[in-house]
Amino acid sequence: SQQGEEDPQALSIQEGENATMNCSYKTSINNLQWYRQNSGRGLVHLILIRSNEREKHSGRLRVTLDTSKKSSSLLITASRAADTASYFCATDRFENTDKLIFGTGTRLQVFP
């Protein structure tokens, strides 16, 4: 079963714009991760945020986590055509951190 639900399902923007995608999940977690998937490089880990963190940055990525709402958002600033990909959130379970459950994904298209 899918733990997370991302929205929007699809997003199209112009280069230079910001892209925001959201993830909601159902059960208590230890960590939430974001992954990117494109045809060239497969599924790649982007960033991890722990359940006791509220915000984290990595380069052009900004992730927020609201455990009270069981939701997270991924912001990509100054997007590039190379950011075109599907983005997935993945959560573990509070009682089992070795098993990831992926969301349904957001397909991002960045036009030059």
Next chain:
Amino acid sequence: EAGVAQSPRYKIIEKRQSVAFWCNPISGHATLYWYQQILGQGPKLLIQFQNNGVVDDSQLPKDRFSAERLKGVDSTLKIQPAKLEDSAVYLCASTLPRTGPFYEQYFGPGTRLTVT
């Protein structure tokens, strides 16, 4: 560092036939995962190995799917017999033993299976 290797990259079979996928994880990675990703969905865990032992196979359709990791390194996933709904990308991932709460999985390129 070499990544997770998978083969074949593509496979087309007819329903009721058998198929096998191979995965070679990153050297030293004790934990290995097989995922099924149906078009338009996120990856779904099928089975998790720790060295050569199964940790979690609760979502593996055991009537037709089997997996092994005999020497704690390479792994094979088999489907016998295949059904149309098995058409998907099969992803292998590996990770180091967990020494803290942080945990990242490294994924292979996947095998795209088409069942006709």
